[in-house]
Amino acid sequence: MSMTTAPAEDPTKLAEFESRLNAGETIEPKDWMPEKYRKQLIRMMSQHAHSEIVGMLPEGNWITRAPSLRRKMVLLAKVQDEAGHGLYIYCGTETLNVSREELVDQLLTGKAKYSSIFNYPTLTWADIGVIGWFVDGAAIVNQTMLAKTSYGPYARAMIRICKEENFHKRQGYEICSVLSNGTPAQKAMVQDAVNRWWWPSLMMFGPSDAASPNSAELMRWRVKKETNDALRQRFVNLTIPQALAINLTVPDPGLRYDAETENWEFGAIDWSEFQQVIAGNGPCNRERLAARRKAHDDGAWVREAAEAHAARQAAKAQSSAA
Amino acid sequence: MSDTQWPLWEVFTQEGEGAPHEHAGSVHATDAEHAIQNARDVYARRGKVVSLWVVPTESISASSPGDAGPLFDPGSDKAYRHPQFYKSPRGVKIF
Numbered sequence: 001m002s003m004t005t006a007p008a009e010d011p012t013k014l015a016e017f018e019s020r021l022n023a024g025e026t027i028e029p030k031d032w033m034p035e036k037y038r039k040q041l042i043r044m045m046s047q048h049a050h051s052e053i054v055g056m057l058p059e060g061n062w063i064t065r066a067p068s069l070r071r072k073m074v075l076l077a078k079v080q081d082e083a084g085h086g087l088y089i090y091c092g093t094e095t096l097n098v099s100r101e102e103l104v105d106q107l108l109t110g111k112a113k114y115s116s117i118f119n120y121p122t123l124t125w126a127d128i129g130v131i132g133w134f135v136d137g138a139a140i141v142n143q144t145m146l147a148k149t150s151y152g153p154y155a156r157a158m159i160r161i162c163k164e165e166n167f168h169k170r171q172g173y174e175i176c177s178v179l180s181n182g183t184p185a186q187k188a189m190v191q192d193a194v195n196r197w198w199w200p201s202l203m204m205f206g207p208s209d210a211a212s213p214n215s216a217e218l219m220r221w222r223v224k225k226e227t228n229d230a231l232r233q234r235f236v237n238l239t240i241p242q243a244l245a246i247n248l249t250v251p252d253p254g255l256r257y258d259a260e261t262e263n264w265e266f267g268a269i270d271w272s273e274f275q276q277v278i279a280g281n282g283p284c285n286r287e288r289l290a291a292r293r294k295a296h297d298d299g300a301w302v303r304e305a306a307e308a309h310a311a312r313q314a315a316k317a318q319s320s321a322a
Numbered sequence: 323m324s325d326t327q328w329p330l331w332e333v334f335t336q337e338g339e340g341a342p343h344e345h346a347g348s349v350h351a352t353d354a355e356h357a358i359q360n361a362r363d364v365y366a367r368r369g370k371v372v373s374l375w376v377v378p379t380e381s382i383s384a385s386s387p388g389d390a391g392p393l394f395d396p397g398s399d400k401a402y403r404h405p406q407f408y409k410s411p412r413g414v415k416i417f
């Protein structure tokens with residue numbers, strides 16, 4: 001139970017707010033909103049932004065070792081896009097009256113969460129293919145829903161992001177397809193990567209709705225329009241035919257197609273692993289945070305130089321005006 | 323030295339010759355020149371953008387949602403500002 005109870009909202013304003021949502025209207029930064037809505041959005045949007053930023057690390061790991069110049073150019077552009085995604089969402093979050101400094105601080109001190117998927121290591125080049133295909137693929141499913149979220153700045157950031165994600169998924173699937181049609185060693189490498197990333201990718205959609213504490217309220221306020229389970233099923237239905245097309249299998253003996261529901265039914269997810277990773281005990285949690293902190297500290301001189309330069313330019317402008 | 327976040331700038335991009343500048347998002351930057359560079363990296367990574375505006379966020383004045391009714395009311399009851407308000411003889415091509 002939480003120690004501080006949220007202040008009671010003005011019932012008239014709350015009713016008006018909910019009727020606007022029911023009418024499909026978009027909430028903008030200066031509109032009245034319940035404190036709880038603001039808090040939930042800050043939590044969700046900042047976690048999303050942090051995920052884009054931390055998500056650069058596992059892929060950045062392979063930029064210098066990409067197997068060709070083409071692959072290297074593509075990976076650089078992809079990772080740079082993820083930085084952009086983080087910045088779009090941070091600036092959207094700031095419209096809810098929270099500063100960038102605070103958000104970055106929450107990430108660096110370990111107070112904020114980010115997607116658990118980025119706490120897994122990228123062991124081989126095939127992992128880069130599978131990340132684009134699975135992780136960006138799952139992100140597209142989630143972000144396509146969020147492009148219709150009720151908070152305007154978040155929805156607009158998602159629309160911008162969705163336009164860029166398709167290339168991320170395509171380049172990943174292309175890598176996997178080439179490896180799967182390559183030598184036996186290459187085929188084995190990509191199958192191994194699929195085996196390692198499949199279940200963590202399904203966990204990206206979050207706990208089952210029954211176990212998801214925020215789901216009902218987020219749906220009532222149209223922050224989310226679909227449940228975690230519905231999105232997960234859509235991802236599985238999209239991905240299995242793609243795997244079959246390039247002769248790869250997912251590590252689930254329980255997988256079967258249900259002709260009646262037209263769903264690919266999958267086996268039970270090991271949520272204890274998810275809880276472990278969320279709690280900070282994933283394979284790379286410590287490494288990821290240490291890398292972010294180092295990047296922030298190593299960048300201090302750049303920030304100082306930029307401020308010094310701006311101060312000198314301003315002084316110059318002033319003296320030439322005098 | 324304190325780890326400041328720098329002033330906030332709103333970014334407007336023009337996607338193609340003759341198109342209007344549209345709000346894209348915001349960036350933090352030390353001055354206008356820096357804001358344009360950051361805006362280029364964040365909002366113009368693909369070929370479409372031909373021009374950028376950056377404006378200090380604190381310089382923008384906006385209408386408030388509470389006033390939207392009375393503020394925009396005068397525009398909503400003037401049907402005669404729309405061409406559909408007018409009748410013309412059947413069969414005459416006006417445009």
Ligand SMILES: [Fe+2]
Nearest residue numbers: 052081082085
């Ligand atoms: Fe992204």
Ligand SMILES: [Fe+2]
Nearest residue numbers: 082136165168
């Ligand atoms: Fe992506």
